Amino acid sequence: xxxxxxxxxxxxxxxxxxxxxxxxxxxxxxxxxxxxxxxxxxxxxxxxxxxxxxxxxxxxxxxxxxxxxxxxxxxxxxxxxxxxxxxxxxxxxxxxxxxxxxxxxxxxxxxxxxxxxxxxxxxxxxxxxxxxxxxxxxxxxxxxxxxxxxxxxxxxxxxxxxxxxxxxxxxxxxxxxxxxxxxxxxxxxxxxxxxxxxxxxxxxxxxxxxxxxxxxxxxxxxxxxxxxxxxxxxxxxxxxxxxxxxxxxxxxxxxxxxxxxxxxxxxxxxxxxxxxxxxxxxxxxxxxxxxxxx
Amino acid sequence: xxxxxxxxxxxxxxxxxxxxxxxxxxxxxxxxxxxxxxxxxxxxxxxxxxxxxxxxxxxxxxxxxxxxxxxxxxxxxxxxxxxxxxxxxxxxxxxxxxxxxxxxxxxxxxxxxxxxxxxxxxxxxxxxxxxxxxxxxxxxxxxxxxxxxxxxxxxxxxxxxxxxxxxxxxxxxxxxxxxxxxxxxxxxxxxxxxxxxxxxxxxxxxxxxxxxxxxxxxxxxxxxxxxxxxxxxxxxxxxxxxxxxxxxxxxxxxxxxxxxxxxxxxxxxxxxxxxxxxxxxxxxxxxxxxxxxxxxxxxxxxx
Numbered sequence: 001x002x003x004x005x006x007x008x009x010x011x012x013x014x015x016x017x018x019x020x021x022x023x024x025x026x027x028x029x030x031x032x033x034x035x036x037x038x039x040x041x042x043x044x045x046x047x048x049x050x051x052x053x054x055x056x057x058x059x060x061x062x063x064x065x066x067x068x069x070x071x072x073x074x075x076x077x078x079x080x081x082x083x084x085x086x087x088x089x090x091x092x093x094x095x096x097x098x099x100x101x102x103x104x105x106x107x108x109x110x111x112x113x114x115x116x117x118x119x120x121x122x123x124x125x126x127x128x129x130x131x132x133x134x135x136x137x138x139x140x141x142x143x144x145x146x147x148x149x150x151x152x153x154x155x156x157x158x159x160x161x162x163x164x165x166x167x168x169x170x171x172x173x174x175x176x177x178x179x180x181x182x183x184x185x186x187x188x189x190x191x192x193x194x195x196x197x198x199x200x201x202x203x204x205x206x207x208x209x210x211x212x213x214x215x216x217x218x219x220x221x222x223x224x225x226x227x228x229x230x231x232x233x234x235x236x237x238x239x240x241x242x243x244x245x246x247x248x249x250x251x252x253x254x255x256x257x258x259x260x261x262x263x264x265x266x267x268x269x270x271x272x273x274x275x276x277x278x279x280x281x282x283x284x285x286x287x288x289x290x291x292x293x294x
Numbered sequence: 295x296x297x298x299x300x301x302x303x304x305x306x307x308x309x310x311x312x313x314x315x316x317x318x319x320x321x322x323x324x325x326x327x328x329x330x331x332x333x334x335x336x337x338x339x340x341x342x343x344x345x346x347x348x349x350x351x352x353x354x355x356x357x358x359x360x361x362x363x364x365x366x367x368x369x370x371x372x373x374x375x376x377x378x379x380x381x382x383x384x385x386x387x388x389x390x391x392x393x394x395x396x397x398x399x400x401x402x403x404x405x406x407x408x409x410x411x412x413x414x415x416x417x418x419x420x421x422x423x424x425x426x427x428x429x430x431x432x433x434x435x436x437x438x439x440x441x442x443x444x445x446x447x448x449x450x451x452x453x454x455x456x457x458x459x460x461x462x463x464x465x466x467x468x469x470x471x472x473x474x475x476x477x478x479x480x481x482x483x484x485x486x487x488x489x490x491x492x493x494x495x496x497x498x499x500x501x502x503x504x505x506x507x508x509x510x511x512x513x514x515x516x517x518x519x520x521x522x523x524x525x526x527x528x529x530x531x532x533x534x535x536x537x538x539x540x541x542x543x544x545x546x547x548x549x550x551x552x553x554x555x556x557x558x559x560x561x562x563x564x565x566x567x568x569x570x571x572x573x574x575x576x577x578x579x580x581x582x583x584x585x586x587x588x589x590x591x592x593x594x595x596x597x
Binding site: 028029035036037039040043044046047048049050051053054057067068107108110111113114115117118119120121126129130132133135136137138139140141143144145146147148151152167168170171174175178228232234235238239247248251252255259263264267268270271273274275278279282 | 320322323324326327329330331333334335337338339340341342344345348398399401402404405406408409410415417419420421422423424425426427428429430431432433434435436437438439441443474477478500506527531532534535536537538542552555556559560566569570573574576577580581584
């Protein structure tokens with residue numbers, strides 16, 4: 001609710017003599033204000049344009065390729081698993097996403113707590129180790145993982161497949177979790193925890209009763225980010241998946257001969273589910289905020 | 295111990311944000327760091343070391359797929375001479391896409407930070423939401439939008455703006471796809487740095503009789519510079535290594551370096567050493583560019 005206070009003028013301006021801009025100036029300002037908003041709405045429409053195409057073409061009564069509009073049908077929505085491989089790949093993606101998200105979120109949160117709350121030897125080296133994976137092109141990471149899996153891990157019986165996908169996804173999600181959760185921990189007022197300790201809470205009690213609930217929104221945000229990164233990853237997955245297929249890989253392979261509309265149904269449904277979840281979380285948090293206010 | 299910590303971080307003397315960090319027994323910190331650091335060591339550092347070693351391997355003549363340990367720098371020589379145009383194209387297309395994404399993202403981030411009011415959260419959701427449809431589906435949708443029969447090509451052809459009548463399967467489509475796919479990475483950091491800024495500082499520019507453009511150039515843009523820097527890096531780096539946009543939207547000939555690396559690894563038998571050398575060259579080139587860029591425009595507030 002701090003968001004609305006920004007647009008209102010600060011109270012201190014009443015001390016200085018009021019400055020009334022001329023009508024022309026005001027019109028200019030009005031135009032400038034709305035120019036930004038109009039541009040913003042156009043950019044948002046641009047962001048949604050391909051999503052709209054994905055939606056519309058999920059109803060396309062297509063033959064071999066789903067490229068040109070040929071007529072309306074409900075068929076693909078009635079049986080989204082009707083094309084071979086599409087739902088199997090979706091299940092794989094969901095499994096990979098959930099496992100990677102859980103592991104990366106736990107490991108990343110532990111790291112974030114150490115990075116923000118402790119000073120230790122090797123802290124700046126760890127900082128570099130966390131930052132560099134985010135600055136490395138995915139294709140380089142994928143290539144590096146492929147070489148180690150094929151030339152190293154294969155010797156100890158780990159072959160390309162589900163496991164190697166999960167290992168890789170945890171790796172590239174980890175840094176994003178650390179950064180997201182660290183930001184949340186940094187924004188906490190350390191005096192709240194000090195107060196808990198002053199009230200004779202043990203360090204464990206302080207963590208679980210005070211710190212953890214306060215950083216939970218940051219952890220939830222990080223988990224959502226990790227899941228969406230994992231679910232949508234193609235480039236690294238393509239290198240390390242072997243014969244296993246994830247949803248993005250299925251779509252990419254299918255794109256050579258035309259993506260079946262069932263994939264559009266699933267892609268758009270994921271979009272709707274995710275948006276509902278995000279909006280739901282927003283509503284819950286704003287309800288909670290208003291409950292505390294009253 | 296907690297009493298000492300309390301004295302060290304005396305809340306009465308320091309504002310909360312500037313309170314000194316509490317130093318506790320550091321073995322706890324090592325325990326917290328250990329699993330994550332191990333994971334990054336095994337699945338990030340170790341693979342890079344292996345990639346470096348592969349980039350120097352030689353292949354057994356006549357046995358594609360078999361290599362022996364070597365210090366064969368000719369892989370790098372061939373990476374640089376045979377594929378120089380691919381590197382050049384990658385950096386050119388990624389650079390153009392980054393610039394376009396900046397031009398498109400800035401007004402949106404600005405509007406979200408200063409003009410959106412209670413719509414701010416909704417706009418935030420709208421920026422992130424398209425992410426949830428697989429980016430390959432969205433890129434494929436662009437190939438439909440930009441197709442020769444599509445309305446975009448139709449309008450541009452009507453205005454005689456297209457040199458050869460097509461958008462799809464040209465570099466224009468590739469740059470458009472890259473711009474689109476990495477746009478949220480540009481919007482979010484710029485928004486984050488503008489959102490922290492005090493709008494009164496920008497109003498002051500107007501009060502001091504600066505016109506809109508001067509205020510923007512001398513006040514708003516410098517304030518948002520850390521976000522612009524982070525956004526351009528987050529856009530440029532993945533764009534320079536991308537091959538999906540080229541594959542789905544681009545021409546048959548004149549590929550980017552990502553396509554070459556991908557094909558060498560997955561489709562060309564015995565392609566590993568050269569592909570590894572290409573990957574390292576790409577990473578080194580990006581690191582040098584990033585370093586120069588940060589030196590030129592940098593602030594310490596990067597991460």
